[in-house]
Amino acid sequence: MWEYSDKVREHFFQPRNSGPLEDANGIGDVGSIQCGDALRLMLKVEPETDIILDAHFQTFGCGSAIASSSALTEMVKGKTLDEALKISNQDIADFLDGLPPEKMHCSVMGREALQAAIANYRGEVWSDDHEEGALICKCFAIDAVMIEDVVTANNLNTVEEVTFYTKAGGGCASCHEGIEEILAKVKASRPGMGETSPPAACPATPEAPKPPAKKLSIVEKIKKIEEVLESVRPMLQRDHGDVELADVQGKKIYVHLKGACSGCMMEAATLGGIQQKMIEALGELVQVLPSSHMPVEA
């Protein structure tokens, strides 16, 4: 059986706010019977204040789908619509003290139901903008659609590169076959990449883009480094981690990895991904190292 937190169990065994809501004025129906999860969220909104006075749900789904729905109704009550819309799927999962990776889609469904119900209240039509694919990497909860998008957008060719960009494949390795299939599929669909495709550049050492004509000043360089770190931060924060610049010494960039990232088996892959981005941004070969590797001052 899944490793459900006590909070998930509690919300499943004693769901809050279940069943129809008589005078609901915002209803969101999302999910798919095919996947075995479907949720109707019913809101009672006070028109003068936009405050959610009451929320109920009906759910067809597994333990965590029911628990996520129950949690969501508790979370939105008393909030204004704009406040409620700030709730992310990670917030729902956090409220439940976490969900197994295979079950994160239950929290996504909760957030979508909320968007749909609010749109319904406002007389708008909500359309689903995210497509969920089959779960490929269980270690990091990465699905096929996400991998395919990243592979296409960044022209990736190897499993290692996919790991740098998405983390998928950086754990137990059982998903490598699946990732290779996606790579092959994307490759086959690339225009002009038929039988006559030129041999791919050695993927392990991605070609550094042409260095900028003028050498960067140290200030410009640090600025660029900060920009890169800023861009990867959301991904790390999603996993409750963070990164900060510690020092730059020549071609060595030292960073503090914090929270869930530090010491996790993904540390090396995370640094590798950051390093690749640094190389691209700076136009020169640099090394990204954890701050623990900083030479001790004599």
Add this chain to the structure above:
Amino acid sequence: MEPIYLDNNATTRCDPAVVEAMLPFFTEHFGNASSIHAFGSEVGKALKKARGQVQALLGAEHDSEIIFTSCGTESDSTAILSALKAQPERNTVITTVVEHPAILTLCDWLEKEGYIVHKLKVDKKGRIDIDEYKSLLNDRVAIVSVMWANNETGTIFPVEQMAELASAKGIMFHTDAVQAVGKIPIDLKNTKIDMLSLSGHKLHAPKGIGVLYLRRGCRFRPLLRGGHQERGRRAGTENSASIVGLGVACELAMQHMAEENTTVKALRDRLEKGLLSQITHCFPTGDVSNRLPNTCNIAFEYIEGEAILLLLNKMGIAGSSGSACTSGSLEPSHVMRAMGIPYTAAHGTIRFSLSRYNTEAEVDRVIEAVPPIIAQLRKLSPYWTDKGPAASPEAAFAPTYA
């Protein structure tokens, strides 16, 4: 409250007599059967005895036709890969859409490797079409692999007849009998079955021990090469304790075969009738009149299986489900989909699989526990109203991105 175990198709409890027989093979009889000295020959004798016990349960002609493996999955892989390796001029495998992943995942991979795989379809009751099967038999087929009984529904396939048909065309026939062995009588010497897989943990022997039956004269290539164990057909030092345990389990299965098909069957029928008579909008799946005596699989409409299992578990009752959620995939059980069970029912299928250890009191407790659980979950379901299923469930609840 004593827990009630109704998930015997997943795995079974070791019979105490099995455990007792095994224990000395961890202590005084720790020898390697291949050794010349007394430590080894003790073990060698025990393995021979166990081989004979397995042979008897399967009705095999020779004890050398029994190859010990590490599990049902290994036996399945060995059989199919051997047939392809031994007959390079043949590139086709025939199987069914409802096989266990031990066969299906392997076949999907073989397809990617360039082999041709025909999967026989099933009808609403999970039965295959013999005419379709006949039409596929030709000299490109290396092996037919069809399960004897289905693990989810218990539906029994006519493997003896299918083996005759294959044999008449000179095609090898393998059956995954992991669920059938010990539950229904098998007499291999009077069939044309060339290979058969079984797994110890489904018949009260330990996990991690299996058998591949290989008919004498059938062409073979080993999966694991190395030492001369199992006559070189499966290298690796024998798992002697488990083999001894499996031998005892096979002997016990012979003794209990009649009980399985009378007492256990009666308990299963009592459970099924009890549930169907009390709960609306549910139905048994599979070929109800032709299935294993211990298995019943009921689809409860408009609710999801994992939720049912969690509530059952809270009552101390163990079953299993074909819902997508319990498998970690996005689709419900491939067996239910193959039979055309609609999604609103496929996600709510629950399998109860009994054993000779279950009692009437247990069955009665389950009959009492299930209806309130179903009612409780239906109350939460958007496909359900106070009066029963929403008039037209699909229309009453048509979510975005359905």
